[in-house]
Every structure is written in structure tokens, then in C-alpha cells.
Amino acid sequence: MARPTPATHDELLTAAARRFAVTGYKGTSLQDIAREVGCSKATVLYHFASKDALLGELMAPAIAVLEELDTRIAEHTGADAQRVAAEGFVDLAVRFRREIALLRGEFSDLLQQPTFMHIQQISERLVAAFAGFSDRPEARVAALVVLAGIAETCGEFLDIPDEQLRPALLAVAYRALEVSI
Amino acid sequence: MARPTPATHDELLTAAARRFAVTGYKGTSLQDIAREVGCSKATVLYHFASKDALLGELMAPAIAVLEELDTRIAEHTGADAQRVAAEGFVDLAVRFRREIALLRGEFSDLLQQPTFMHIQQISERLVAAFAGFSDRPEARVAALVVLAGIAETCGEFLDIPDEQLRPALLAVAYRALEVSI
DNA sequence: TCAGGTGCTGACCGATCGGTCAGATAGAGC
DNA sequence: GCTCTATCTGACCGATCGGTCAGCACCTGA
Numbered sequence: 433m434a435r436p437t438p439a440t441h442d443e444l445l446t447a448a449a450r451r452f453a454v455t456g457y458k459g460t461s462l463q464d465i466a467r468e469v470g471c472s473k474a475t476v477l478y479h480f481a482s483k484d485a486l487l488g489e490l491m492a493p494a495i496a497v498l499e500e501l502d503t504r505i506a507e508h509t510g511a512d513a514q515r516v517a518a519e520g521f522v523d524l525a526v527r528f529r530r531e532i533a534l535l536r537g538e539f540s541d542l543l544q545q546p547t548f549m550h551i552q553q554i555s556e557r558l559v560a561a562f563a564g565f566s567d568r569p570e571a572r573v574a575a576l577v578v579l580a581g582i583a584e585t586c587g588e589f590l591d592i593p594d595e596q597l598r599p600a601l602l603a604v605a606y607r608a609l610e611v612s613i
Numbered sequence: 614m615a616r617p618t619p620a621t622h623d624e625l626l627t628a629a630a631r632r633f634a635v636t637g638y639k640g641t642s643l644q645d646i647a648r649e650v651g652c653s654k655a656t657v658l659y660h661f662a663s664k665d666a667l668l669g670e671l672m673a674p675a676i677a678v679l680e681e682l683d684t685r686i687a688e689h690t691g692a693d694a695q696r697v698a699a700e701g702f703v704d705l706a707v708r709f710r711r712e713i714a715l716l717r718g719e720f721s722d723l724l725q726q727p728t729f730m731h732i733q734q735i736s737e738r739l740v741a742a743f744a745g746f747s748d749r750p751e752a753r754v755a756a757l758v759v760l761a762g763i764a765e766t767c768g769e770f771l772d773i774p775d776e777q778l779r780p781a782l783l784a785v786a787y788r789a790l791e792v793s794i
Numbered sequence: 795t796c797a798g799g800t801g802c803t804g805a806c807c808g809a810t811c812g813g814t815c816a817g818a819t820a821g822a823g824c
Numbered sequence: 825g826c827t828c829t830a831t832c833t834g835a836c837c838g839a840t841c842g843g844t845c846a847g848c849a850c851c852t853g854a
Contacts, residue, residue: 574785581762608789
């Protein structure tokens with residue numbers, strides 16, 4: 433059963449996304465992913481240079497959007513930047529629910545990897561924009577609560593359709609950040 | 614260097630808390646904990662029946678407070694219960710920042726353990742109380758964003774003293790949940 | 795027909811994991 | 825002095841981890 437399936441690559445990607453989201457990156461073995469697709473562990477490492485490379489390819493689209501959001505925020509200031517950041521991040525969170533969910537709790541670990549090094553700086557700028565570029569501890573706390581809350585939550589509502597989840601997340605973000613609409 | 618230290622037990626507990634909060638439960642080995650205290654891995658397993666038992670003893674105080682909060686919420690209804698839940702959870706989050714932080718991302722895994730089985734139901738009741746016992750998706754989303762956001766965030770602000778972090782968290786929670794003060 | 799490439803595999807590697815166990819060390823009570 | 829017990833350790837266990845490698849099956853194109 434070898435030839436008619438070069439689709440294996442994509443199957444492995446989606447299977448990995450599914451498993452990572454449930455049991456985390458460290459908590460998921462290459463064996464687990466292989467089992468879900470119905471191939472051997474060696475096949476996983478035939479399609480991807482390493483487990484890290486698999487994660488990298490999995491996160492690439494989400495990271496591209498995040499980087500684009502980062503530059504878009506930089507083009508605005510003050511409350512404008514805050515709104516762009518909030519709407520952009522909610523969009524991103526809803527679109528890439530699974531990808532974001534799989535970072536839960538392993539964020540700080542995975543950021544050590546060279547592929548994700550610059551994500552740290554981007555997320556710091558994101559927090560700053562959420563806080564309205566204020567240094568007040570209250571603003572920093574609110575920004576991080578909202579940011580982490582959305583990231584943590586979006587993966588839990590796979591039953592709610594995008595067009596309903598997006599405004600709900602945005603509303604709670606605006607209230608928490610005291611943004612006038 | 615054996616005898617004058619039955620303090621080893623406590624040293625191991627605090628070292629484990631420190632490591633778990635940084636690298637997570639799965640990401641921390643018994644060897645890591647032993648190294649931090651300066652003893653052998655076998656010593657860790659002399660003081661604690663297993664790695665799970667160590668985690669259980671570590672979380673026991675926080676869980677006791679959580680259970681107490683759960684019964685206290687049950688004694689109230691509607692907006693009262695919402696306020697009790699918010700204030701109680703913020704208190705708990707601030708007091709047990711490290712313990713809560715170490716659950717990051719491994720919550721669903723650790724909940725499988727018999728010791729933590731009932732936590733799942735408690736946290737469901739907590740979400741319901743945060744949502745003001747509403748079934749509206751918007752209320753559910755807001756409740757989970759706030760709850761997860763606080764849990765995720767509290768461990769990040771070890772530099773902010775309790776008496777400053779508590780009102781900041783409570784304020785953002787009340788705004789997000791639209792609770793009138 | 796046959797050479798070459800693609801997709802895939804089982805067997806294997808060293809490292810590390812949580813956990814076990816026999817025994818070393820030393821203070822306490824007699 | 826001797827025994828008992830608490831504390832601690834190094835050596836070891838089986839399992840599992842990510843990763844390597846030689847080779848098999850099959851398709852393609854000359």
C-alpha cells in the first residue's frame with residue numbers, strides 16, 4: 433500500500449495538529465501521530481526532518497499572519513493600534529484555533545527554538561498594543577489577561593462557528609480593555 | 614551528610630513547585646528536582662511515593678481552597694454567586710500563583726489523574742457562575758476568557774505584590790463580565 | 795527490460811524517563 | 825557496646841523517547 437498516497441504529508445500535518453492540541457507538543461510522540469494516520473514512525477520522519485520541523489511547518493501559516501498583524505499594528509498609534517491589535521488577534525485566534533491551542537503551556541518552551549525566537553518580541557509588542565502602550569500595572573494586567581484568555585479559550589469552542597465566536601471574543605476584549613467602540 | 618535534614622521534604626516540595634512552574638509537569642524530571650535540591654533522584658522517591666504523589670501534595674492546599682470556594686458559591690445565586698466566584702477565584706489565583714501556573718497547558722492531562730478528577734466538575738461550576746448561569750454563548754465565552762486569562766496571567770506577575778495584583782485582576786474581571794460593582 | 799526515484803518500513807541506536815532495591819551511614823534508645 | 829530506625833544513595837530496571845539506516849515495493853521513463 434505505498435504508491436497512491438503522497439497525501440500522507442498533509443494527513444500527518446492534520447493528525448499532528450489534532451494530537452498536539454489535545455495532549456500538547458511534548459505530550460505527543462511521533463508514534464502517536466503515526467498511529468493516527470496508520471503509518472510507521474519512520475514515515476513521519478521521512479516526510480519531516482524532525483519533530484521540531486513538523487511543528488514549524490504546522491505553525492507556519494499562523495505565524496505568517498501574526499507577523500503581518502505585527503507590521504500592521506506598527507503602522508498605527510494609540511487607540512487605533514489598540515483596536516487593530518484586538519481585532520487582528522481575535523481574527524487570528526478564531527482562524528487558527530487549533531494551532532494556538534497547541535501552544536498552551538508550552539509557549540515558553542517552544543519559544544526557545546530558533547524558528548520561534550522572534551515570536552517572543554512580537555507577542556511583547558502585542559501585549560503593549562493591547563495595554564494601549566501604557567506602563568500602568570493595571571493596563572499590563574488587563575492586556576495579558578485578555579490576550580492569554582483569548583488564546584487559551586479559542587480552542588475550547590470548536591462548536592461555535594467563526595462568525596459567532598469572533599464578535600463574542602471582540603466584545604469581551606473591548607470591555608476588558610475599556611476600548612470605546 | 615544525612616542526618617540533620619528532615620527539611621528535605623519541604624525543600625523538595627518548593628523546588629518541585631519552582632521547576633513545574635517553569636518547565637511544566639511533564640517537562641520536569643525527578644532528576645531536575647533532585648539536582649535543584651542537591652540530592653539523588655532516589656531521595657525524591659523516598660519522600661514521595663511517585664511523581665504524581667508529589668504533585669498531589671504540592672497542589673493540596675490550593676485544591677482545598679478551591680473546594681471551599683466551590684461550596685461558598687453554591688450558597689449564593691445569580692449576581693451574588695457571580696461576585697463571590699470572581700472575588701474568590703482572584704484571591705485564590707493571587708495566593709497560589711505558582712501552583713496555578715504549573716497547571717498551564719497540562720490541565721486536561723492532569724485532570725485525568727484520580728486525585729484531580731473532581732476538579733473538572735468544580736471548574737465547570739466556576740465557569741457557570743462566572744457566566745452568571747447564562748446559556749448564551751457570549752456569556753460562556755466571556756466567562757472562560759476571564760477565568761483562563763486570570764489563571765494564565767497570575768503567574769506572570771511575580772513582581773507585582775498581592776495587594777496590587779488582586780484589585781487589578783478583579784477590575785478587569787468585572788469589566789469583562791459586565792458586573793456592576 | 796532495466797535503472798532510478800519515491801514512499802515507506804522494521805530493526806535498531808543512545809538517551810532519558812519514572813520507579814525499584816539492596817545496602818551504606820548515622821543518630822536515638824537501651 | 826549494640827540494635828533499631830530514619831535518611832539517603834548508586835546501580836539497575838523496563839519503557840519510551842526522537843532519530844538513523846539499510847532495504848523493500850512500486851511507479852516512471854528511457
